Amino acid sequence: MSLSKWLFTFESRRERKIHKTKVKETKPERTLARALKSHKIRFQTQKLIFGKPDIFIKPNLCIFVDGEHWHTKPENRIRDQEVTSRLESQGYIVLRYSDKKILSNSDQIVEQIKTRMSGSIF
Numbered sequence: 001m002s003l004s005k006w007l008f009t010f011e012s013r014r015e016r017k018i019h020k021t022k023v024k025e026t027k028p029e030r031t032l033a034r035a036l037k038s039h040k041i042r043f044q045t046q047k048l049i050f051g052k053p054d055i056f057i058k059p060n061l062c063i064f065v066d067g068e069h070w071h072t073k074p075e076n077r078i079r080d081q082e083v084t085s086r087l088e089s090q091g092y093i094v095l096r097y098s099d100k101k102i103l104s105n106s107d108q109i110v111e112q113i114k115t116r117m118s119g120s121i122f
Contacts, residue, residue, distance in 0.1 A: 028099035029054050029065045035106040039114070050090075051083035061117060062087055064096045071098075093119075 025033070025045065032055060036043055047056035055063040064083075070076050084094045093116055097109055 025054075026065065026067065026099065028067070028097075028102040031106050032063070032065060032097075032102050032109065035110045036113070039110050041110070041113070041117070049092075050086055053087075053094075057113070057117060060092045061113070062092050062094045063113065064094070065099055065102060066096050067099045 029045070033043070033045065036055070036057075041057065044056045044058075045054065047053050047062070049056070049062075051062070051064070053062035054065045057063070064080070066080065071080060080096070084096070087094050095113065095116060102109060
């Protein structure tokens, strides 16, 4: 089975269960959310679109917080690239940050997000 077909099948099954699954936000996700709030940036967490971005800012900005433990494994990196490609092909802007970078430089990351927001027109 090709990776694209597997991802589609996986997402279809996953989407049926998604409303029942509660996601616990990680410390880096909470840190970034707090930094965005302090800059008065409105956002949603765990948006129910393909890939389920950790943070979504309207109209089309998807932010993923990639933990070192999971997102450095080759199979997960391939999946992350597929998710990013698919979202970008649908007109979304995708930003990915490592958990360590968020914990050490959240203000710098917020400035990068603000810059991308100014150009995010759907």
